[in-house]
Amino acid sequence: MSQLDRVRDWVSQHDIDVAYISDPKSIEYLTSFASDPVERILGLFVFADQDPFLFAPALEVEAIHDTGWKYPVYGYLDHEHPFEMIAAQIKKGVAAPKKWAVEKNNLTLAHFNAIRGQFPDAHFDQDLTATIQNLRLIKSPAEIAKLEAAGREADFAFQIGFEAVQTGRTEAEVAAELEYALKKKGVMQMSFDTLIQAGAHAAEPHGATDMNKIQNNELVLFDLGTVHQGYISDASRTVAVGKPDDKALDIYKVCLEAQLTAQTKAKPGMIAEDLDKIARDIITKAGYGDYFIHRLGHGMGMGEHEFPSIMAGNKMVLTEGMCFSIEPGIYIPGVAGVRIEDCVHITQNGCEPFTHTSKELTYVG
Amino acid sequence: MSQLDRVRDWVSQHDIDVAYISDPKSIEYLTSFASDPVERILGLFVFADQDPFLFAPALEVEAIHDTGWKYPVYGYLDHEHPFEMIAAQIKKGVAAPKKWAVEKNNLTLAHFNAIRGQFPDAHFDQDLTATIQNLRLIKSPAEIAKLEAAGREADFAFQIGFEAVQTGRTEAEVAAELEYALKKKGVMQMSFDTLIQAGAHAAEPHGATDMNKIQNNELVLFDLGTVHQGYISDASRTVAVGKPDDKALDIYKVCLEAQLTAQTKAKPGMIAEDLDKIARDIITKAGYGDYFIHRLGHGMGMGEHEFPSIMAGNKMVLTEGMCFSIEPGIYIPGVAGVRIEDCVHITQNGCEPFTHTSKELTYVG
Numbered sequence: 001m002s003q004l005d006r007v008r009d010w011v012s013q014h015d016i017d018v019a020y021i022s023d024p025k026s027i028e029y030l031t032s033f034a035s036d037p038v039e040r041i042l043g044l045f046v047f048a049d050q051d052p053f054l055f056a057p058a059l060e061v062e063a064i065h066d067t068g069w070k071y072p073v074y075g076y077l078d079h080e081h082p083f084e085m086i087a088a089q090i091k092k093g094v095a096a097p098k099k100w101a102v103e104k105n106n107l108t109l110a111h112f113n114a115i116r117g118q119f120p121d122a123h124f125d126q127d128l129t130a131t132i133q134n135l136r137l138i139k140s141p142a143e144i145a146k147l148e149a150a151g152r153e154a155d156f157a158f159q160i161g162f163e164a165v166q167t168g169r170t171e172a173e174v175a176a177e178l179e180y181a182l183k184k185k186g187v188m189q190m191s192f193d194t195l196i197q198a199g200a201h202a203a204e205p206h207g208a209t210d211m212n213k214i215q216n217n218e219l220v221l222f223d224l225g226t227v228h229q230g231y232i233s234d235a236s237r238t239v240a241v242g243k244p245d246d247k248a249l250d251i252y253k254v255c256l257e258a259q260l261t262a263q264t265k266a267k268p269g270m271i272a273e274d275l276d277k278i279a280r281d282i283i284t285k286a287g288y289g290d291y292f293i294h295r296l297g298h299g300m301g302m303g304e305h306e307f308p309s310i311m312a313g314n315k316m317v318l319t320e321g322m323c324f325s326i327e328p329g330i331y332i333p334g335v336a337g338v339r340i341e342d343c344v345h346i347t348q349n350g351c352e353p354f355t356h357t358s359k360e361l362t363y364v365g
Numbered sequence: 366m367s368q369l370d371r372v373r374d375w376v377s378q379h380d381i382d383v384a385y386i387s388d389p390k391s392i393e394y395l396t397s398f399a400s401d402p403v404e405r406i407l408g409l410f411v412f413a414d415q416d417p418f419l420f421a422p423a424l425e426v427e428a429i430h431d432t433g434w435k436y437p438v439y440g441y442l443d444h445e446h447p448f449e450m451i452a453a454q455i456k457k458g459v460a461a462p463k464k465w466a467v468e469k470n471n472l473t474l475a476h477f478n479a480i481r482g483q484f485p486d487a488h489f490d491q492d493l494t495a496t497i498q499n500l501r502l503i504k505s506p507a508e509i510a511k512l513e514a515a516g517r518e519a520d521f522a523f524q525i526g527f528e529a530v531q532t533g534r535t536e537a538e539v540a541a542e543l544e545y546a547l548k549k550k551g552v553m554q555m556s557f558d559t560l561i562q563a564g565a566h567a568a569e570p571h572g573a574t575d576m577n578k579i580q581n582n583e584l585v586l587f588d589l590g591t592v593h594q595g596y597i598s599d600a601s602r603t604v605a606v607g608k609p610d611d612k613a614l615d616i617y618k619v620c621l622e623a624q625l626t627a628q629t630k631a632k633p634g635m636i637a638e639d640l641d642k643i644a645r646d647i648i649t650k651a652g653y654g655d656y657f658i659h660r661l662g663h664g665m666g667m668g669e670h671e672f673p674s675i676m677a678g679n680k681m682v683l684t685e686g687m688c689f690s691i692e693p694g695i696y697i698p699g700v701a702g703v704r705i706e707d708c709v710h711i712t713q714n715g716c717e718p719f720t721h722t723s724k725e726l727t728y729v730g
Contacts, residue, residue, distance in 0.1 A: 035571065039470075039670040058658045059570045062698060078660040079638075079677035104474040105404075109467065110494065112474050129475065176548030183541030186576045193554060204431075205424045206400065211551045273444075293423045295443040305404040312444035333427060 003135050004030045004052065010131050012048035017097035018090060019046040019128055020115065023106035025302050026132045027054075032067045034230055035060055041082040041111070050093045055086050083111075087118035101126035137299070137307045138321035143231060144345055147301065147323060150233035151343070151354030153187050153226040158237055158357040161196070161224070165241060165364040167216045171196040171209045174220075182226060191225035191232035191304065202238070202337030205294065205329055214365070216242040219252065219336050230302055235355040236327055236341035241365040248336040252361055254286040258328040259340040259359065262296060266326065266344060266351040272314040279328045288330045297325035300343050322346045323354075368500050369395045369417065375496050377413035382462035383455060384411040384493055385480065388471035390667050391497045392419075397432045399595055400425055406447040406476070415458045420451050448476075452483035466491035502664070502672045503686035508596060509710055512666065512688060515598035516708070516719030518552050518591040523602055523722040526561070526589070530606060530729040532581045536561040536574045539585075547591060556590035556597035556669065567603070567702030570659065570694055579730070581607035584617065584701050595667055600720040601692055601706035606730040613701040617726055619651040623693040624705040624724065627661060631691065631709060631716040637679040644693045653695045662690035665708050687711045688719075 001009075007030060011019045021027055021044040028034045031054065035042060040057040051071045054064055058075035065073070074089055076082045090097060097119060102112065104127040116124060139147065157178045164177035175194040182190075197207055198214040202221035214220060218241055225234035238252060258279040266275055276296040283292045295311030298304055301323050308316045310324055327341030342353035366374075372395060376384045386392055386409040393399045396419065400407060405422040416436045419429055423440035430438070439454055441447045455462060462484060467477065469492040481489060504512065522543045529542035540559040547555075562572055563579040567586035579585060583606055590599035603617060623644040631640055641661040648657045660676030663669055666688050673681045675689055692706030707718035 057571075059696075063569055063571060077658065078674070102474065104478065107474045109469040109472045109474060109477050110492075113469065127475075170551065172548055172551045172553055175553065176545050179548065180541050180545040183537055183544065186535065186537045188537055188540065188574050189558060204428055206422075206428060209553050293442065309443070331424075 004046070006135055007046050007131070008048065008052070011046055011101065014101070014126060015099060016048065016101045016126060017094050017099045019101040020107070021046065021103060021128060021132070022111065023103050023132075026103060026106070028230055029132070029136055029302055031069055033064050033069060035063070040078075041076070043086060045086070045090060047093060053089060055082065055089070083114040083118055086115070096121070098122055099126065100124045101128045103128045103132065105129040133307050136301055138319065139301055139323050139345060140321070143301065144321075146229050146231035147233070147343070147345065147354050150226050150228035150231050151235070151356075153182065153228060154224060154233035154235045154355050155357050156185075157182055157224050157226065158222060158235070161222055162239055162362060162364045165214060165220055165239065167214055167241060167365055169214050170211045171198055171201070171214065172211055174214070175209045178224070187226050187228070189227040191227050191234055195221070195223040197221045197337065200334050200336060203331040203333045203335060205331050205337065205339070214241060217244055218242070219244050219248050219338060220364075221337055221339055223339065223341070232300060232303065233354060234300055234304060234325055234341070234343050235357070236339040237357055237359070237362070238338045238340060239362045239364045241363075244336070247332075248338075249361070251288065251330045251332065251336060251338045254283055254288055255328050255330050255338045255340050256359060256361070258282040259326060259342075262326045262328070263342060263344060263351065263353065266318065266346065267349060268318055268320050268346055270318045272308045272310050272316045272318060273312050275318070275326075276310050276312055279326070283328060283330060291330045291332050292328060293331065294329065297327055299324045318346050320346050320348055369411070371500055372411050372496070373413065373417070376411055376466065379466070379491060380464060381413065381466045381491060382459050382464045384466040385472070386411065386468060386493060386497070387476065388468050388497075391468060391471070393595055394497070394501055394667055396434055398429050398434060400428070406441070408451060410451070410455060412458060418454060420447065420454070448479040448483055451480070461486070463487055464491065465489045466493045468493045468497065470494040498672050501666055503684065504666060504688050504710060505686070508666065509686075511594050511596035512598070512708070512710065512719050515591050515593035515596050516600070516721075518547065518593060519589060519598035519600045519720050520722050521550075522547055522589050522591065523587060523600070526587055527604055527727060527729045530579060530585055530604065532579055532606060532730055534579050535576045536563055536566070536579065537576055539579070540574045543589070552591050552593070554592040556592050556599055560586070560588040562586045562702065565699050565701060568696040568698050568700060570696050570702065570704070579606060582609055583607070584609050584613050584703060585729075586702055586704055588704065588706070597665060597668065598719060599665055599669055599690055599706070599708050600722070601704040602722055602724070602727070603703045603705060604727045604729045606728075609701070613703075614726070616653065616695045616697065616701060616703045619648055619653055620693050620695050620703045620705050621724060621726070623647040624691060624707075627691045627693070628707060628709060628716065628718065631683065631711065632714060633683055633685050633711055635683045637673045637675050637681045637683060638677050640683070640691075641675050641677055644691070648693060648695060653697075656695045656697050657693060658696065659694065662692055664689045683711050685711050685713055
């Protein structure tokens with residue numbers, strides 16, 4: 001049974017008249033059609049007793065046919081009224097749909113009002129978000145294979161990036177080298193802007209790569225990933241140039257212990273928040289708890305914001321096929337920042353990482 | 366008066382108790398703080414009679430202070446409940462806010478429900494979208510200067526990219542070369558994935574750069590842009606390798622005439638849809654109307670989806686300081702695709718482009 005058929009099943013079981021899927025990532029997952037429509041309208045409409053259809057900008061219609069999509073697709077031109085056209089198509093199959101399900105974590109209030117305006121008597125209480133997130137939660141062997149391929153690309157990027165590190169070179173130059181090597185191999189898309197941060201700059205966990213020059217005797221943080229056939233990699237390593245001071249080395253040691261311990265202990269049956277606690281306790285005990293200011297990890301697959309979130313408060317039980325990051329970080333403003341991250345998938349007995357670059361402190365430059 | 370003060374004025378004039386700004390681009394525009402919070406919560410709250418505040422993930426707080434933001438910022442940790450915390454802060458200033466304004470084109474239904482749940486007696490009818498879009502619509506000289514700088518980066522990218530074109534090289538390699546050259550100069554962020562499409566591949570207006578090899582006697586389409594201090598460039602050129610056939614050359618000639626004519630005629634006082642029609646009529650008259658399947662242009666500035674949209678149905682009057690693309694395209698499936706694009710700003714008497722790479726058909730390779 002395809003994942004789209006599972007959505008249809010869910011629609012049928014919940015007596016939904018129309019399920020409106022608006023998140024481009026959900027649509028890619030269910031149809032293999034990848035697109036970022038920006039402010040244009042892209043929607044997948046699923047029904048219990050009739051075929052689904054896609055509604056898309058006219059300039060996407062050709063590409064949708066190319067994916068092998070076997071159901072109708074309706075295109076619209078920029079000056080047309082997409083929600084009127086959607087309503088007309090729906091009414092051909094269901095004269096007066098009452099019960100709708102929408103992706104509440106994606107649908108904007110403006111689009112919600114637009115579709116509700118077409119169906120003033122309908123109810124929009126049902127949320128599709130969790131249904132689709134749960135479908136995406138357990139990865140199939142085919143999906144794991146794509147995530148492994150993306151992981152190999154990230155390992156290759158680390159190799160090139162580490163070789164590119166030199167005192168006096170900018171963070172930007174190192175990022176340029178590794179992305180160039182990837183693009184020449186046909187890896188066209190990074191999963192996010194490559195992050196290279198040297199020295200105290202790495203203490204800004206959401207800073208950006210810039211023209212900051214790499215100095216001797218400091219740590220350099222890499223956080224990068226690629227997209228392989230719609231599936232991402234995401235990994236972090238922190239490497240040493242020269243002889244970083246004892247404080248920096250101590251942070252590294254503690255962060256590494258937290259990362260390795262969590263990765264060793266992750267297995268089916270464990271509660272998500274307990275895994276966060278395993279890593280956090282190690283960092284807290286070493287005195288750096290206040291400097292680990294984010295969750296241990298995020299679910300991943302086609303993107304970086306899937307289930308399961310590895311954080312306090314999440315009671316989800318880890319199960320074979322779940323994929324997430326294990327990425328403790330210690331950021332001491334003005335001093336140094338360390339983050340070490342693999343994304344893993346839960347196996348029958350434990351977990352396996354998608355990236356295999358050594359996590360022992362590597363001296364480069 | 367700062368743009369944030371203008372929002373405050375609007376809030377005051379409309380008797381709004383709380384304006385909740387959720388779009389990261391709007392927040393960047395109003396605060397200079399740039400961030401993509403993904404599924405985390407980032408909000409700017411503006412009031413008539415008290416200071417605004419930012420609410421952000423804890424790991425962004427340091428970076429917000431670094432921008433010089435002079436009002437309060439409240440951070441939250443991943444396991445905390447952001448909307449409860451937001452509500453608590455708001456209630457310290459306004460005990461029972463009734464009238465809210467939100468960005469309906471950005472706020473998701475889930476976040477809307479979360480904030481409404483905290484203020485069950487409030488009304489959320491007012492839409493901030495147009496207010497902020499209208500603020501962003503007319504660019505200041507300082508903004509124009511940033512857009513010009515981004516345009517120069519795009520011109521540089523074309524130069525490198527054209528030099529990189531060779532028969533037998535992949536589209537991906539050409540993209541790699543030009544992005545490498547940009548990154549080495551410290552241009553870290555493209556405004557979208559660089560698009561290089563050779564031959565019939567260019568007839569997919571929303572396709573992607575891939576491992577397709579450039580052949581002799583075909584056209585190669587470039588569409589690219591950079592981000593300079595938060596402001597983007599976006600430009601397209603189509604170049605020739607060898608001797609493309611007469612059909613391809615004819616498409617180019619017609620597309621160029623449409624582009625040049627529209628760019629020559631754009632001026633203050635013109636209606637947006639009339640500019641679209643000027644270009645469209647030329648293409649239609651030449652027999653290619655059915656192959657020009659998108660609007661003539663989009664507004665731009667900090668992103669590619671600002672006002673004014675240059676399309677049928679948009680009666681907006683073009684005014685000095687408005688910025689948008691002029692990008693006719695002709696895409697004949699299986700044959701060839703041509704798009705020629707400059708982004709321009711409306712001046713006192715006409716318009717000026719941000720990119721200056723020649724639009725005459727350039728032979729490369």
